[in-house]
Amino acid sequence: MHRIETILSAAALLVAASACTPSTTNATIAGSAASVESAADTPKRVAPTVHTVTASPEGIVVNAYLVETPEGVVAIDSALTVSDAKKLREKLDSLKKPLLAVLLTHGHPDHYNGVTALVEGRPDTPIYSTAEVAKVIAADDAKKEALWKPMFKEQWPDKRTFPNHEIASGTKLDLGGLSFTVFAVGPGESHADSYWVLDADRRYVFVGDVVLHGVHAYVSDGHTTPWLETLARLRRELDGAGVLYPGHGPAGGVELLDWQTRYLESYRASVERLREGREKLSDDAKKTLIADMKQKYPDAALDFLIGLGADAVASELARAH
Numbered sequence: 001m002h003r004i005e006t007i008l009s010a011a012a013l014l015v016a017a018s019a020c021t022p023s024t025t026n027a028t029i030a031g032s033a034a035s036v037e038s039a040a041d042t043p044k045r046v047a048p049t050v051h052t053v054t055a056s057p058e059g060i061v062v063n064a065y066l067v068e069t070p071e072g073v074v075a076i077d078s079a080l081t082v083s084d085a086k087k088l089r090e091k092l093d094s095l096k097k098p099l100l101a102v103l104l105t106h107g108h109p110d111h112y113n114g115v116t117a118l119v120e121g122r123p124d125t126p127i128y129s130t131a132e133v134a135k136v137i138a139a140d141d142a143k144k145e146a147l148w149k150p151m152f153k154e155q156w157p158d159k160r161t162f163p164n165h166e167i168a169s170g171t172k173l174d175l176g177g178l179s180f181t182v183f184a185v186g187p188g189e190s191h192a193d194s195y196w197v198l199d200a201d202r203r204y205v206f207v208g209d210v211v212l213h214g215v216h217a218y219v220s221d222g223h224t225t226p227w228l229e230t231l232a233r234l235r236r237e238l239d240g241a242g243v244l245y246p247g248h249g250p251a252g253g254v255e256l257l258d259w260q261t262r263y264l265e266s267y268r269a270s271v272e273r274l275r276e277g278r279e280k281l282s283d284d285a286k287k288t289l290i291a292d293m294k295q296k297y298p299d300a301a302l303d304f305l306i307g308l309g310a311d312a313v314a315s316e317l318a319r320a321h
């Protein structure tokens with residue numbers, strides 16, 4: 001297995017007099033997990049290093065983040081497939097520090113299926129999510145397995161591990177000398193989204209799939225209206241935040257929220273035009289939608305999602321009329 005890693009800062013502890021912008025580098029090798037690592041100093045606090053472990057295309061390029069501090073590692077989300085979860089665990093093991101906690105952004109299997117591999121041999125590891133996210137996982141896990149295991153076969157983990165600590169929105173956790181605060185945002189990309197902010201000055205924001213940057217969106221849960229409302233609200237509330245780390249695609253600034261907004265507006269406009277007053281798209285209309293979105297986003301991955309969510313959005317738009 002090959003993996004390119006770029007460590008932009010070897011310093012584990014930095015005390016800075018003034019804030020500076022974290023830098024990010026991408027590295028990818030076809031067919032294997034790629035890592036992106038960035039580091040930054042946090043004034044008067046422990047400086048974390050954020051390791052990004054991006055899953056393979058088969059594992060729908062989900063990002064897991066390993067936040068390394070001098071005391072240990074905090075994982076944010078995980079991986080979908082057995083192979084990608086194994087690579088994530090290998091990355092964690094290579095850091096040779098204790099796993100302090102796993103934090104989940106939302107209840108889709110590409111984000112929690114790999115938790116079992118992360119906590120294997122460490123059954124007491126706290127796994128945190130909002131109560132709403134935990135509820136979605138508990139309610140939908142068996143359905144997701146029935147739907148997706150036939151496709152992923154042995155790559156679907158036999159055992160999934162659920163959150164063992166449910167916390168309220170706004171709860172702040174102190175982990176490894178850092179503070180992590182979770183914020184619930186309600187239905188959006190999933191039935192219950194949330195995001196995590198590392199440190200009070202909001203220089204690291206783990207937004208989960210509120211943003212899928214540069215890839216086609218999963219819209220099958222049918223909540224694009226509240227999702228757009230969340231994006232507009234976060235655009236105001238996160239103004240001045242540092243780096244946004246999305247559930248899929250590369251990190252960036254708050255403009256990632258604009259990218260997601262434009263994508264969803266474009267998708268909805270196409271569906272609205274093509275549904276012709278109905279709650280579903282015809283097969284031909286779906287083909288047109290797929291061609292439309294591929295033309296608008298020629299470089300975006302996960303194009304199988306375009307057709308998958310069409311009827312959910314058509315139904316959502318029909319109900320709004």
Ligand SMILES: [Zn+2]
Pocket residue numbers: 062108110111209247248
């Ligand atoms: Zn995802």
